[in-house]
Amino acid sequence: MRLLWLLAARDLRQAWASGGLWLPVAFLLLVASLYPFAVGPDATILRRTGGGMIWIAALLASLLPVDRLVAPDADAGILDQIALRGIGEEMLVSARLLAHWLGFGPPLMIATLPAAALLKLDGATTATLELGLLTGTPALAALGLLVATLTAGLRSSGALAGLLALPLAVPLLIFGAGTLGGGSGAALKFLGAASLLLVAITPIAGGAAIRAGRD
Amino acid sequence: MRPTRLRLSDVACLRGGRLLFRGVSLDLAPGGTALLTGPNGVGKSSLLRLCAGLLRPFAGTVETEGRLALADDRLALDADRPLREALGFWAALDGAAAAAVSASLDAMALAPLAQVPVRMLSTGQRKRVTLARVIASGAPIWLLDEPGNGLDAASLELLGAAIAHHLAAGGILIAASHQPLPLAAPVTLSLADYQAEAA
Numbered sequence: 001m002r003l004l005w006l007l008a009a010r011d012l013r014q015a016w017a018s019g020g021l022w023l024p025v026a027f028l029l030l031v032a033s034l035y036p037f038a039v040g041p042d043a044t045i046l047r048r049t050g051g052g053m054i055w056i057a058a059l060l061a062s063l064l065p066v067d068r069l070v071a072p073d074a075d076a077g078i079l080d081q082i083a084l085r086g087i088g089e090e091m092l093v094s095a096r097l098l099a100h101w102l103g104f105g106p107p108l109m110i111a112t113l114p115a116a117a118l119l120k121l122d123g124a125t126t127a128t129l130e131l132g133l134l135t136g137t138p139a140l141a142a143l144g145l146l147v148a149t150l151t152a153g154l155r156s157s158g159a160l161a162g163l164l165a166l167p168l169a170v171p172l173l174i175f176g177a178g179t180l181g182g183g184s185g186a187a188l189k190f191l192g193a194a195s196l197l198l199v200a201i202t203p204i205a206g207g208a209a210i211r212a213g214r215d
Numbered sequence: 216m217r218p219t220r221l222r223l224s225d226v227a228c229l230r231g232g233r234l235l236f237r238g239v240s241l242d243l244a245p246g247g248t249a250l251l252t253g254p255n256g257v258g259k260s261s262l263l264r265l266c267a268g269l270l271r272p273f274a275g276t277v278e279t280e281g282r283l284a285l286a287d288d289r290l291a292l293d294a295d296r297p298l299r300e301a302l303g304f305w306a307a308l309d310g311a312a313a314a315a316v317s318a319s320l321d322a323m324a325l326a327p328l329a330q331v332p333v334r335m336l337s338t339g340q341r342k343r344v345t346l347a348r349v350i351a352s353g354a355p356i357w358l359l360d361e362p363g364n365g366l367d368a369a370s371l372e373l374l375g376a377a378i379a380h381h382l383a384a385g386g387i388l389i390a391a392s393h394q395p396l397p398l399a400a401p402v403t404l405s406l407a408d409y410q411a412e413a414a
Contacts, residue, residue, distance in 0.1 A: 006307055010293075017295055077289030084267055084285050085308055214269055215230075 003087065007095035008102075015103045020068055024061035024104060025111040031057035032115035043120045050119030051129050051180040057115075058108055058133060058176075059169050062140035066161040069100060069148035070210070079210060089207030097145050097202055104144075105137035125180060132179040135188060139172050139195035142202040149206035153213045219245050219281035219355040221266065221387050226275035227411075228261050235261055236409040237274065241402065245355075245385035248378075248398050252391075253406035259391035260287065262406065263358045266389060281387070282309075284354035286345045286362060294334040298325065298344065301333050302351055309352050319351035322377050324370070339365045343373075350377055357381060359390040371397065 015021055035053050039045055073079050082092055109130055116126040147165045151157035171194050178187030220243070227237035235258035241249055251259045264270045265277055267285045292301040302316045320326045323343040328336065336344060342365045349357055357378075363371055375397030378388060382399075390396055 003308070006304075010304055014293060017293075075289075076294075077287065077291035080267075080269055080287075080289075081285070081291040081305065082308070083269060084283050086282075087308070 003091065004095045004098070007082070007087075007092060008099040011096050011099035012103055015065075015068075015099065018068065020065050021103045021107060023064045024058075025107045027061045027064060028054070028057045028108060028111045028115055029118075031060075032118045035119065046120045047122065047125070050116070050121050051125055052177045053119065054112060054115055054129060055132075055136075055173055055176045058112075058137070059140060059166075059173055061108065062104065062137075062144045062169075063162050063165060065100070065104070066144050066148045066151075066165070067158045069096065069145055070152040071148070071157060074152045074210070074213065080214075089210045090203040093145065093149065093203040093206035093210070097142055097199065100145055101138050101141040104141050105133070108137060109133050128179055132176050132188065132191060135191050135195055136172055136176045139191075139198040140169070142195075142198040143168055143172075146198070146202045146206050146209075149209040149213075152210070219385060219387055220279070221247075221281075221356055221389070222276075222278045223266070224276050224278075226262075226265060226277060227273045228258055228265060228270070229273035230258070230261055234273070234411040236406050237411050239275070239404070239406070239409050241389075241404065243387045243389070243402070245387065246382050247387050248382060248401040249389045250392065250396065250398060250401040250403045251389065251406060252393070252403060257406040257410065259406060260360050263287070263360050263389065263391055266356075266358055279356060281356050282352070282354035283356045283358060284349040284352040285358045285360075286349045287360040290333065290341055290345055291348070292333045292344065295332055297330045298333055298336070299329040302344075302348055305348055306351050309354075311351060311353050315351045315353060319347040322350050322380075323347040323373055339367060339370060342366055343370055346374060346377065350381075355385065356387045357389070359388065359392075361392055362390055363392055363394050363396055 032054065036046060083089065112129060112133060116129060121129065143165050147161045150164065151161050154160060172191065175187045175191035175194060179191060223239055223241040226239045228235045239262065243249060251262060253259060261270060263285065265272055266279065267283055299316060299320065303313065306316045320329055323346055325343055325347055328340065346362060362374055366374060378398065382388060
C-alpha cells in the first residue's frame with residue numbers, strides 16, 4: 001500500500017509540475033464555449049444536445065495526456081529502475097492509473113459545472129452528468145493509460161493512440177450519454193460495468209505491454 | 216538471509232535476430248568483481264541488462280541473490296526536481312534513510328549541488344549522480360555501464376573509493392568499460408571471445 005502511494009504521489013506530482021493537468025480542463029471549457037457558436041444560442045437545442053457534447057469533449061480530452069503518461073518515463077529509464085527493485089509492472093500501472101484518474105477525473109468534473117452553465121443545462125441534468133462522469137472517468141483514464149503503455153516505444157504515438165482508443169471508447173460514449181436520456185438507469189449500470197472492466201484489465205494488459213516493450 | 220551471489224551459466228543473448236554472445240558463464244561471491252570489455256556493440260550493456268533481469272537470456276540461466284542497482288546511460292531522475300529530492304524518491308522506494316542520500320551525495324562530491332534541478336547538471340555531474348543513485352540504493356549487487364565515462368581524474372578517484380568501500384562491505388560489482396577502472400583484481404570477461412561465429 002505504501003509502495004502504491006509512493007509511486008502514485010510521484011506521478012501526480014510530475015503531472016502537476018508539467019502543467020498537463022490543465023489541458024483536459026481547458027479543452028472541455030473551450031468546447032463548451034465554442035459549441036453555442038456553432039449551433040446557435042437557442043437554449044432548447046443547447047439543453048437537449050449539450051450533455052452529449054460534454055461527453056464527447058470528455059472522451060477527446062482523455063486522449064490529450066496520453067503521450068506523456070508512460071513514454072517519458074520509459075525513455076528516462078525510470079520504468080527500468082522500478083522493475084529493478086522487484087516492483088511488478090502491474091503495481092506500477094495500478095499506481096499510475098490511480099494518479100492519472102486523480103489528476104483527470106475530479107478536475108474534469110469541476111470544469112463540467114461552468115461548461116453545463118454555458119450549455120444551459122438544468123440542475124437535474126447537470127447532476128446526472130456529474131454522476132455519469134464520476135462513473136465513467138475511471139474508464140476513460142484506464143483506456144488512456146492502456147493505450148499509452150501500448151504506444152510508449154513508438155514515434156508519433158499521439159495520432160496512433162487516438163486511433164486505438166476511440167473505437168474502444170464507443171461503449172463508454174453510448175452508455176455515458178445514455179444516462180442523460182432518463183429511463184431505468186440501466187445505462188449508468190452498464191457504464192459502471194464497462195468502467196470496472198477497463199480498470200481491472202488495464203494493470204494486467206499495461207504491465208504486459210511495458211514488459212514486451214523492453215526487448 | 217541468503218548470501219549475495221550472482222551466477223550466469225552458459226548465457227546467450229539474442230537481440231534483433233542477432234546472436235550477440237553465447238556460452239558466457241560467471242560466478243561472483245561477495246567481494247567479487249567482473250569487468251566486461253570488448254568493442255562497441257559486442258553486448259556489454261545487454262549482458263548487464265540480462266543480469267538486471269530486464270532482458271531474458273536466449274539460453275542459459277541468470278541467478279541473483281540480493282538486490283540490484285543499475286547505472287546505465289540514463290539518469291532516471293525527474294529533470295525538474297532538485298537533486299536531493301529526485302534521489303529521495305528512489306531512497307524512499309528502497310526504504311533507505313535520508314542519511315543514505317546525503318552520504319551518497321558526499322561520496323560523489325555532489326553535496327553543493329543538492330538543491331540544483333537535475334536538468335541543469337553537466338555530463339560529468341550526471342554520471343556522478345547516476346553513481347550516487349546506485350550508492351544510495353544500498354543494494355549489494357552493482358551493475359555499472361561505463362561508469363568512468365565523462366569523469367575527471369578527481370571523480371575517478373571518488374568512484375574508486377566508492378567501489379572499494381562497496382566491495383569491502385561484501386558487495387558484488389560488474390562493470391562494463393573501455394577505459395581502465397580503479398578495480399583490484401577483477402575477473403575480466405572479453406565478450407568478443409564469446410561471439411557466435413557467422414553461420
